[in-house]
Amino acid sequence: MKARASLGGRGLHRRRLVQGAAGIAVSFALTPLAAQVMAQTATLTPLPGSMNTYRRLQGWLQVGADGLVTIFSGKVELGQGIATALIQIVADELDVPMDRVRLVSGDTARSPNEGVTAGSLSIEQSGVALRHAAAEARALLIAAARERLGNRLPAEAILGTADGFVTAPGGERMAYGELASSARLERDITTVPRPKPVAARTLIGRPVERIDIPGKVTGAAMYVQDIRLPGMLHGRVVRPPSPRARLISLDESSARALPGVVSIVRDGSFIAVAAEREEQAIAAATALRSSARWDEKATLPAADATLFSGMKALRSEDTVVSRKTDGAALARATRQVQAEYTRAFQIHASIGPSCAVAQWEAGKLTVWSHVQGPFQQRADLAMTFGLPAADVRVIHRDGAGCYGHNGADDVGLDAALLARTTGARPVRLQWSREDEFQWEPCGSAMVIGMRAALDADGQVVDWGHDVWSHTHSMRPGDPDGDNLLASWHLATPRRESPARNLPQPAGGSDRNAIPLYDFANQTVTNHLIPEMPVRVSALRTLGAYANVFALESFMDELALVAGADPVAFRLRHMKDPRARAVIEKVVAMAGWKPGAAPTTSGGISRGYGLAFAKYKNLAVYTAVIAQVSVERATGVVKVPRAWCAADAGMIINPDGFANQMEGGMIQSASWTLLEAAPYDRTRMLARAWSDYPILRFSDVPRIQIELIDRPEEPPKGVGEGTQGPMAAAIGNAFAHATGVRLRHLPLTAARVKAALA
Amino acid sequence: MNLDVNGQQRSIDAAPQTPLLNVLRHDLGLNGAKYGCGEGQCGTCTVLVNGAAIRSCVTPIGSLGNARITTLEGLGNLERPHTLQKAFITEQAAQCGYCISGMIMTASALLAKTRNPDDAAIRAALDGNLCRCGTHNRIVRAVQRAAKEMA
Ligand code: FES
Numbered sequence: 001m002k003a004r005a006s007l008g009g010r011g012l013h014r015r016r017l018v019q020g021a022a023g024i025a026v027s028f029a030l031t032p033l034a035a036q037v038m039a040q041t042a043t044l045t046p047l048p049g050s051m052n053t054y055r056r057l058q059g060w061l062q063v064g065a066d067g068l069v070t071i072f073s074g075k076v077e078l079g080q081g082i083a084t085a086l087i088q089i090v091a092d093e094l095d096v097p098m099d100r101v102r103l104v105s106g107d108t109a110r111s112p113n114e115g116v117t118a119g120s121l122s123i124e125q126s127g128v129a130l131r132h133a134a135a136e137a138r139a140l141l142i143a144a145a146r147e148r149l150g151n152r153l154p155a156e157a158i159l160g161t162a163d164g165f166v167t168a169p170g171g172e173r174m175a176y177g178e179l180a181s182s183a184r185l186e187r188d189i190t191t192v193p194r195p196k197p198v199a200a201r202t203l204i205g206r207p208v209e210r211i212d213i214p215g216k217v218t219g220a221a222m223y224v225q226d227i228r229l230p231g232m233l234h235g236r237v238v239r240p241p242s243p244r245a246r247l248i249s250l251d252e253s254s255a256r257a258l259p260g261v262v263s264i265v266r267d268g269s270f271i272a273v274a275a276e277r278e279e280q281a282i283a284a285a286t287a288l289r290s291s292a293r294w295d296e297k298a299t300l301p302a303a304d305a306t307l308f309s310g311m312k313a314l315r316s317e318d319t320v321v322s323r324k325t326d327g328a329a330l331a332r333a334t335r336q337v338q339a340e341y342t343r344a345f346q347i348h349a350s351i352g353p354s355c356a357v358a359q360w361e362a363g364k365l366t367v368w369s370h371v372q373g374p375f376q377q378r379a380d381l382a383m384t385f386g387l388p389a390a391d392v393r394v395i396h397r398d399g400a401g402c403y404g405h406n407g408a409d410d411v412g413l414d415a416a417l418l419a420r421t422t423g424a425r426p427v428r429l430q431w432s433r434e435d436e437f438q439w440e441p442c443g444s445a446m447v448i449g450m451r452a453a454l455d456a457d458g459q460v461v462d463w464g465h466d467v468w469s470h471t472h473s474m475r476p477g478d479p480d481g482d483n484l485l486a487s488w489h490l491a492t493p494r495r496e497s498p499a500r501n502l503p504q505p506a507g508g509s510d511r512n513a514i515p516l517y518d519f520a521n522q523t524v525t526n527h528l529i530p531e532m533p534v535r536v537s538a539l540r541t542l543g544a545y546a547n548v549f550a551l552e553s554f555m556d557e558l559a560l561v562a563g564a565d566p567v568a569f570r571l572r573h574m575k576d577p578r579a580r581a582v583i584e585k586v587v588a589m590a591g592w593k594p595g596a597a598p599t600t601s602g603g604i605s606r607g608y609g610l611a612f613a614k615y616k617n618l619a620v621y622t623a624v625i626a627q628v629s630v631e632r633a634t635g636v637v638k639v640p641r642a643w644c645a646a647d648a649g650m651i652i653n654p655d656g657f658a659n660q661m662e663g664g665m666i667q668s669a670s671w672t673l674l675e676a677a678p679y680d681r682t683r684m685l686a687r688a689w690s691d692y693p694i695l696r697f698s699d700v701p702r703i704q705i706e707l708i709d710r711p712e713e714p715p716k717g718v719g720e721g722t723q724g725p726m727a728a729a730i731g732n733a734f735a736h737a738t739g740v741r742l743r744h745l746p747l748t749a750a751r752v753k754a755a756l757a
Numbered sequence: 758m759n760l761d762v763n764g765q766q767r768s769i770d771a772a773p774q775t776p777l778l779n780v781l782r783h784d785l786g787l788n789g790a791k792y793g794c795g796e797g798q799c800g801t802c803t804v805l806v807n808g809a810a811i812r813s814c815v816t817p818i819g820s821l822g823n824a825r826i827t828t829l830e831g832l833g834n835l836e837r838p839h840t841l842q843k844a845f846i847t848e849q850a851a852q853c854g855y856c857i858s859g860m861i862m863t864a865s866a867l868l869a870k871t872r873n874p875d876d877a878a879i880r881a882a883l884d885g886n887l888c889r890c891g892t893h894n895r896i897v898r899a900v901q902r903a904a905k906e907m908a
């Protein structure tokens with residue numbers, strides 16, 4: 001590996017995002033940039049990335065008299081390394097050391113509203129905007145230097161920039177800080193100054209150390225969980241025992257008498273308690289729980305295989321999202337193949353339960369939060385409390401990885417409801433592990449029906465893909481409903497927004513349902529089931545995980561029918577050269593041999609499987625090969641090794657890229673081999689890790705990753721590229737190893753054992 | 758009640774059944790040990806007690822007597838990071854990082870007993886520590902690197 005660019009300077013000093021008390025003390029009045037830079041979009045030319053809606057340069061980037069560059073992003077750090085990548089982009093474009101760039105992100109009073117940090121869009125949206133902003137600022141600083149030098153500078157002289165200075169041919173240098181006041185940075189972005197050509201880049205494309213890792217490995221106050229404000233109380237919630245339960249009675253007296261208890265909130269079926277110490281809040285919550293009487297209802301669906309036939313029987317809104325017709329090709333069909341695949345409800349299962357700190361001052365609410373969408377959480381908080389959005393401020397802090405819409409938004413409302421009863425004393429509230437498992441939204445169960453027709457040459461001439469699913473996005477920020485959990489439990493309950501499917505081209509349930517392969521005929525249909533008996537929302541990749549599993553498993557099934565090698569079969573249906581390149585690359589990496597036989601020894605069968613996807617059909621190209629071993633007696637499947645080749649256009653930080661791809665593969669292996677949310681007809685049943693096991697160190701695959709860099713192509717998101725291909729590669733490897741096709745996720749030992757019996 | 762934390766005597770005003778994790782975080786303002794489950798099932802709260810890795814979320818302070826307690830902060834800091842902390846930075850062995858304190862503390866107990874653990878020994882030692890971001894292989898590489906540097 002290439003040497004990593006160091007951040008220079010003084011060892012491991014805390015930088016930028018590590019704000020602790022100082023960051024928290026920033027007042028509302030300081031820079032209400034979000035207000036200043038609101039766009040007047042109507043007739044303007046489109047700008048790259050998120051600049052379309054925020055056109056003021058200083059809304060993205062400011063240069064201080066001290067030469068420090070402050071950049072503003074609506075995208076937030078989720079452990080994916082985005083903060084580092086954004087700083088890296090600006091430092092490169094502006095020729096300033098990385099440790100002179102500060103990032104303000106996810107503060108509704110200071111940052112641009114760039115929507116939710118999801119869908120692997122941060123580099124495409126915020127990164128591209130900041131790159132242009134930095135290019136513009138650089139040009140303006142050069143212009144200011146030219147003005148300052150006046151006629152001492154020959155007209156044809158070219159000024160450069162380096163290390164935070166504008167440099168003139170005679171060796172003269174002017175620091176950005178000195179030029180900041182005369183450079184006309186307060187204007188709309190023109191994009192006339194173009195970003196640097198590839199050859200002039202110094203940081204983009206090089207592995208750079210993440211700015212947040214030193215603090216995270218030494219115990220700095222990095223997380224929302226680490227916030228400690230003066231007078232801060234600790235809170236806990238007492239949730240209903242099941243999703244639709246209603247509170248009948250509650251005796252608060254014994255909890256009220258416990259040491260440290262400051263406030264108990266009971267509003268409808270919402271119960272919470274604040275105490276001086278966290279363990280006191282936990283003790284009081286336990287007392288409240290034991291005195292609460294509930295009315296429970298059996299509203300959950302079947303937990304066995306009838307779940308899926310039941311889903312298909314529910315009312316659905318059906319949309320054909322892709323159709324191609326070619327009668328001549330269809331007439332060549334000689335064989336029809338079909339198969340149905342399913343996926344269980346699955347849980348985000350963050351390692352750190354959701355947490356928020358809330359404080360009310362003079363009727364205004366501040367929430368520190370690890371949400372993906374601070375502006376969206378603010379919208380729902382304002383809706384719940386009947387406040388104007390301007391009276392609610394959400395400030396992002398890092399949390400444990402969330403992998404989509406988990407409890408992070410909900411806990412902000414819990415803390416705010418509790419803090420409303422504690423005067424100006426802020427309340428920190430962290431959910432228990434059980435709260436998290438019981439109440440966070442699941443990734444939806446899915447049924448996917450695949451069908452195809454082959455011609456006599458084994459070429460696909462017709463293709464069908466039907467997805468039945470609940471929605472994959474019930475995030476806050478929808479004006480037609482309130483999507484914060486506690487709001488549904490209040491005495492005057494709020495209603496959740498209607499279920500919607502995110503539209504193509506990105507898609508929601510149908511994400512990656514449209515094949516990238518060239519088929520003459522195809523029909524892809526999304527069946528959105530509006531009813532939601534199990535709470536669902538966005539889990540990393542939305543529907544793509546299961547759609548790619550189905551599509552790429554089915555490609556292998558068809559290859560078998562056609563008597564073709566799975567790699568050759570894919571390549572002969574694929575024109576996109578970048579797709580072909582990642583497939584060919586991973587084949588070379590793993591030493592894939594067409595027709596290689598599986599092996600069995602000592603009761604263990606081994607095989608290989610390949611799968612491919614271009615995430616959302618818009619982002620990173622990913623091809624994965626997995627090796628699996630199947631212990632036939634127990635049904636235990638392991639993935640000892642996996643290989644991945646990926647192409648996301650221009651690479652910003654190759655090390656961060658690889659880290660995300662590998663993390664996604666391991667998470668996907670865990671989903672694919674182990675994970676299904678347990679429930680009965682009334683209750684969700686996961687309370688502890690022992691109820692919802694995830695992959696552990698001994699079972700984690702050894703992984704090799706190679707990246708194809710295309711510096712002239714726009715950078716694409718990488719965080720969700722591998723989950724679908726990894727699942728399908730495992731499924732295909734299982735089929736190769738055993739000769740048995742498993743079409744139901746997860747491939748648990750019990751299911752495998754039954755299939756092999 | 759007195760506790761010996763990171764080489765200092767700290768006097769604590771909390772009930773003896775209070776979990777050590779709460780005292781570290783809320784009384785002593787230490788961020789390293791983290792709440793992940795409170796039931797001994799995830800390892801995010803791992804600290805050393807007399808050199809052994811324990812789950813601080815299920816360890817009442819009343820059971821500790823004058824044992825030596827070491828947290829992530831006791832290993833090293835930004836200015837003088839411990840070999841393990843440096844190795845985690847060099848290997849960029851974190852995504853969200855929430856699990857990492859527990860990983861480093863567990864690894865530090867391992868390396869104190871075993872000079873050059875092989876891959877399997879490191880994985881076995883860390884098997885009770887959960888990571889949801891999929892950082893496992895980097896974590897193993899960081900521990901291997903530290904082991905080499907400490908040998
Ligand atoms: S928090 Fe102690 S083991 Fe999970």
Ligand code: FES
Pocket residue numbers: 079351400401851852853854855856857887888889890891892
């Ligand atoms: S790095 Fe996020 S849980 Fe391990």
